[in-house]
Amino acid sequence: MKIIKTSDGYKVCRIKKDGKYEYLADIAHYDQEIRKLIDTLDGLKFDSLIFLFGIDTGSYLEQLKKCLCSKNNVIIFEPNPSVFKQFKAALSDNIRLVFYEEKLVKQIFEQTITLKNINNIYFYAFGNYQKIYKKEYDRLIEHLDWTITNAASQVYLAKRFKNVFIKNMIANMKIINQATPVNNYVFSNKDVPAIVVSGGSSLDQNIKDMVKQRDKLNDYFIITGSRTLKALVENGIVPDMVVSVDPVDANYEMMKDYLDLDVPLAFYEYSNRYLLRDYSGEKILISLLLSHTIKGMENVKSVYCGGSVSHACIDIANMLGCSPILLTGQDFALTNKKHHADSALFPFDSTSRYDAQILIKDINGNPIETTVTLDSFRRNLEYYISCYKDRPRVQFINCSYGAEIKGAPHRELSEILEKGTFSGRKTPCRPDHELNINPEKTIKTILEFLDNYLTKTSQGLELCQIILSENNSKSLLEVEEDDIDLQRILYILQIVNNIENDPYNQFIGGYFTEFLYDMKEKNNHMSAKDFDRLTSDLQYQTNFLNEYLECLNKILAEVKDTIVSTVSEFYQSHIV
Structure with a gap:
């Protein structure tokens, strides 16, 4: 790295990248680079959160400070280690310099972006950083969009379900003492293969494969959500656990014919209150709220919430120690122009529209249609899987025919059922009603x-x-x-x-x-x-x-x- 004087009296960094010399900003019109940054911040609100990509020589800092008030916070990501070392991390009380590392970027976004500021975030890539560090820039933008989308979903859920959440929480407190905490089953099924059943279009083929190899299913821990329970039972497949996290009455409709099923039902505080009241089988508690608010429940575990019940099912399978975890009906796409498998449809689905919005890659690398919501679910799952990429204990396998899921290579379910051999032995979830709240x-x-x-x-x-x-x-x-x-x-x-x-x-x-x-x-x-x-x-x-x-x-x-x-x-x- 070398610092060069610009034509208009500023200083710019010249670096060598991939055998080629590059200037991190315009060497002839550096003042215009600063002006473009400051113009981007026009209309800055009193508590706006500002993310910048690239500091170069820091020549813009003094003008940047003039735009800020004490409530503003600025985080500058610098991808060049030599440039980064030229500065202190704390550039001022509310301006911080961070070396670009993807994990750290994700962590900072998750810590700083909340429902309070999702509409009040500024981002700008200074000078030539977007071009020179395109890979890093693209990943940064992807994580920024993903984090904002997740924060926005909290607001959407709050607006849509606020009233039913209260009703379910209050009613379900009666059920707590009848349930076993999910953490009682940690590693109870170590190295047992799991099949997580979701309702995407691929499920119809996946069920055909399971029916053909029905005798092999006794070796697998099968976890399903409410929507896909009927499809399994009608084909003679009894799951080992049902997970119901959605708060609305549609979940009751999905399971109303199976309220006497002898299969444990995993739920959390906001699950549908009528389903919890009427389901006669054993119950397993996942706590998102009471473990943080009621003494004596501190050790009750939560599960990963990625927007879909499948995320909870997958995390429970992982918590139980299962591996590999086979993903069925997990399309995250409009495979065969369908949002759900035919076997997972209900009458109330006829009023819902699921129009294609974007294209993503399918399991073969070809474009496939999906919705923004389904794609956010996919990205949330990929993030979850990435957290375990350095842990060889658990493997994830995509047996569906929809979207590519990074970290979960595709394999045919029929092949795994026919040839797979696994060391673990399945253990049922035995009840232990240890909780005692009033x-x-x-x-x-x-x-x-x-x-x-x-x-x-x-x-x-x-x-x-x-x-x-x-x-x-x-x-x-x-x-x-x-x-x-x-x-x-x-x-x-x-x-x-x-x-x-x-x-x-x-x-x-x-x-x-x-x-x-x-x-x-x-x-x-x-x-x-x-x-x-x-x-x-x-x-x-x-x-x-x-x-x-x-x-x-x-x-x-x-x-x-x-x-x-x-x-x-x-x-x-x-x-x-």
Whole structure:
């Protein structure tokens, strides 16, 4: 690497890559490179998150700092080790330099991109970095898009299922003591091959292969979701576990004819409450919520959530120690122009449309149609598999005929069933009802949490109305510490801080997720340059806090009403 003076008085790095000298930015018009970066940040909001690819000589840093306020954060990824070594990691209080490593990039995106900022992210590749480091740039963009999509899906799920999540959670607390924690079965089926059954178009052929080799299936641990249970049972194949994670009543419809099946049903707190109530078989608990909120449940394991029940099935098979894990009906594509196999269709599917949106590679490297949602499921699975690529204990094999799944090479299921020999011996999941929670007490505690913050938000609203009615104009940075309006604002901010950090806000799940996202969007108009002025303005702050508390109070009341109605339906004892 060599630093060269540009024609317009700046400095640029010249590097040698693949036997060729390259300038990391325009040596003749470096000022234009800086201007393009600054123009990209036009309209920067007060808490925008900025990712940059390439620092070069750092000549743009001073102008970059002028665009920022204290709430902005900038992360610069530098792919050239010699350039990276020229700087400290902390370039300022809110500008950080990171050496480009793919794992680290993914980790940083996952840590910094949330539902609060998905619409407030800036990205720019400086100078010639996109061209010179095209491979690194493409991977960075892929991970950035993937992380934003995942964060956006949280908002979508919150908006769509917030009410049913509350109902299922409250009703399913009755079931917890009747279930065995999934972690009781860790490595219980070490080296036993598993067949994970999904509902893609390939399932019809996969089932034909299983039926032909039915006698071999006793050696395999078969895990299925609700949608594919009927297809298996009608073909004389009884799975070893059913996994049901979807909250909606369609899951009940899929399994209503098999409620007496003697197969353990794995569920989590938000699974359909009517299915859990009526299913007579043993139950296995996967905990996403209660293990973080209820004493005595800290050791109950969660599973990988990639958007589809198949991700949970695969992770459970892995948790049990199964290997190889055979993926059937796992198309992630519109194979044969179908979203689901014929054997996995139900009457309610006729109202759904699954139009092709993009093309990806199939198992033979040819283009195949899929949807954005299915493709995100595929990428989530590929990420999961990549986490185990250095662990030879577990192998993943794609026996479907749809999308290529990196890390899971394709093999014919018929060939594996016919010729496969495996050392592990299948062990059934024996029940152990060791959990002992008091659902009525837990629900009462949640209601007390709601009542407490209903009172607090009402108090905060009263203070907001006093400030707004007095209509005093003042800067909160210039008043005395004992100023009455400052004390009122500090009290309100304490209410906000307390509920946003209260572990019990997890119980209102989707409501709180949607609330935080919506409030962020409503407050998204404040530019970085106006941050100090507006956040210190008494009337501006009060108007925002008044709207915040009004929305929050309404949400808390709705959640309380939902809990009370669910309790009256599912509990005989008096809780509320």
